[in-house]
Amino acid sequence: QVLLLESGGGSVQAGGSLKLACAASGRSFSTYVMGWFRQAPGKEREFVAAIGRTGGSIYLADSVKGRFTMSRDDAKNTVFLQMNSLKAEDTAVYYCAAGSGVYYFTKGLADYWGQGTQVTVSS
Numbered sequence: 001q002v003l004l005l006e007s008g009g010g011s012v013q014a015g016g017s018l019k020l021a022c023a024a025s026g027r028s029f030s031t032y033v034m035g036w037f038r039q040a041p042g043k044e045r046e047f048v049a050a051i052g053r054t055g056g057s058i059y060l061a062d063s064v065k066g067r068f069t070m071s072r073d074d075a076k077n078t079v080f081l082q083m084n085s086l087k088a089e090d091t092a093v094y095y096c097a098a099g100s101g102v103y104y105f106t107k108g109l110a111d112y113w114g115q116g117t118q119v120t121v122s123s
Helices: 102-106
Strands: 004-007 010-013 018-024 033-039 046-051 058-060 068-073 078-083 092-099 117-122
Touching (some): 018 092, 046 078
Antiparallel strands (some): 018 078, 033 046, 033 092, 068 078, 092 117
């Protein structure tokens, strides 16, 4: 069992930055591929980013490449999503996820989900 708790959401103007954090409970944290998803009002949840078990591989959706990056600190059971150059279209609830692999994330599948944190970008 893995419990995920996101933090760091908030309101920011377009062009600004936010850093989301996801703290995980459970001793098997390092065995999971971790990811971030988002869901905007009226839209389906979409994959945003994922990081491999060792942190050496990072996968980003085309819509956020060059602006977002992801990192993990296994000693603290925490992953981060650094979001720069934010746009109004980045407004969504952001969810942290733990799963088996990036392939499953791209299909919207994960083993565990957090409750989400709201990010609002005003233009």
